[in-house]
């Protein structure tokens with residue numbers, strides 16, 4: 001039976017495939033998003049979406065295996081730690097959560 005694949009937006013990006021400039025921008029935007037108030041948060045996520053090609057609650061895997069996966073934490077992933085007083089917290093991507101889930 002033929003497998004029909006529908007074009008859909010990718011759900012993951014790879015940090016290593018970003019240019020060095022984009023990696024710097026990504027890090028800075030994430031840093032700002034972490035401290036941003038509710039009003040500033042979404043525009044930062046939108047900018048990150050353009051940068052990475054994925055949308056949603058953009059997180060980079062915070063696993064101790066230094067995984068480069070950037071993903072939408074609304075769809076996937078596992079919360080290691082909710083950010084106390086910050087927005088982002090620490091999340092693992094789906095694969096890491098399956099293979100070696102971490103807790104804070």
Ligand SMILES: [Zn+2]
Pocket residue numbers: 061062063067068069092093094095096097
């Ligand atoms: Zn991961």
Ligand SMILES: [Zn+2]
Pocket residue numbers: 063064065066067096100
């Ligand atoms: Zn991992």
